[in-house]
Amino acid sequence: MITINIFGLDAIIGDFQLSNYGLVLASFESSHSSDEELGMDSDTVEEYIGHNPVPVYLDAPFRSKLRLTATLIKDPNTINSDKNKYFTEHECREILRQLTGFRGYKQMQVFSYEFDELLFFHIRVVNVKYQKAGGRIAGIILEMECDSPFAWSNEFNYTFHASPSSNLILFNSSDHLYDYLLPKVTIKSNAAITNLTICNLMDNNWTTTLKSLSAGEIVTMDSQHNTLSSSLPSRIINNDFNMHFIRLVPGKNEFQVNHGIQITFTYQVPRKVGFIL
Numbered sequence: 001m002i003t004i005n006i007f008g009l010d011a012i013i014g015d016f017q018l019s020n021y022g023l024v025l026a027s028f029e030s031s032h033s034s035d036e037e038l039g040m041d042s043d044t045v046e047e048y049i050g051h052n053p054v055p056v057y058l059d060a061p062f063r064s065k066l067r068l069t070a071t072l073i074k075d076p077n078t079i080n081s082d083k084n085k086y087f088t089e090h091e092c093r094e095i096l097r098q099l100t101g102f103r104g105y106k107q108m109q110v111f112s113y114e115f116d117e118l119l120f121f122h123i124r125v126v127n128v129k130y131q132k133a134g135g136r137i138a139g140i141i142l143e144m145e146c147d148s149p150f151a152w153s154n155e156f157n158y159t160f161h162a163s164p165s166s167n168l169i170l171f172n173s174s175d176h177l178y179d180y181l182l183p184k185v186t187i188k189s190n191a192a193i194t195n196l197t198i199c200n201l202m203d204n205n206w207t208t209t210l211k212s213l214s215a216g217e218i219v220t221m222d223s224q225h226n227t228l229s230s231s232l233p234s235r236i237i238n239n240d241f242n243m244h245f246i247r248l249v250p251g252k253n254e255f256q257v258n259h260g261i262q263i264t265f266t267y268q269v270p271r272k273v274g275f276i277l
Contacts, residue, residue, distance in 0.1 A: 004066070005069050019075075024072070071142075086137055092140065104124065117153065120152045121146050122148070150176065151270070156267055156269070157264065159262065183248060184221070184266040187221070188261065192212070195258070196261065197258045198255055199255065200246070202251075208245070208246050209244065210237075211240035212240055223246055248267070
């Protein structure tokens with residue numbers, strides 16, 4: 001398995017920032033060229049129909065994840081003697097406690113030498129190695145696994161005051177062009193309304209319907225996790241919902257609403273970058 005070595009000015013993993021602990025990203029490998037897997041190898045799903053000798057293409061899902069390696073050493077600018085360039089047992093334990101002591105995935109941001117877009121990786125540390133010199137620990141090597149083949153953009157947050165008189169247009173700049181983007185959506189109305197419909201004209205008229213909305217009520221829809229909640233604690237809102245969670249197609253999304261509402265979309269989009277300096 002080939003992994004990608006991380007380089008950069010600094011990095012933040014969860015709440016742990018390397019520079020706050022006097023650490024920098026480095027490598028103990030040679031600087032010659034290398035091949036790096038981006039975790040984008042995919043399987044082709046096809047089906048033969050009738051006597052047609054050519055199969056019908058159905059899908060090509062990714063079957064791997066992005067795998068990263070980060071080598072941590074002490075910042076040479078903060079070392080005042082040869083003795084201090086090695087890690088003590090206490091320092092190793094403190095670093096590993098923070099980087100391996102969580103469940104699931106943490107958000108990692110690497111500060112690149114060349115800034116293009118603010119990107120994040122959702123990672124978990126799956127293995128730790130020590131790089132020793134003369135029997136002492138000179139580097140801590142973190143092997144990490146991402147939640148997907150993608151990096152993720154900064155969080156987008158768009159609020160619209162939608163009305164029946166004009167359509168709402170939202171552009172989804174996702175790099176994953178064959179799947180929906182599932183946002184978190186909040187809906188609010190200043191007046192009580194009945195039979196609210198939100199129709200995405202670019203998604204075969206996919207329509208989200210709520211039977212009623214009270215004045216000042218805020219409805220929160222998490223399309224990724226298929227959850228719906230109301231700011232009114234006594235309301236069982238799922239009974240008034242047609243279970244069509246709002247989703248975004250790649251590119252242009254044009255929504256048509258039948259009542260005046262305030263609607264907010266919050267999401268991150270996947271980026272097919274692998275990893276760059």
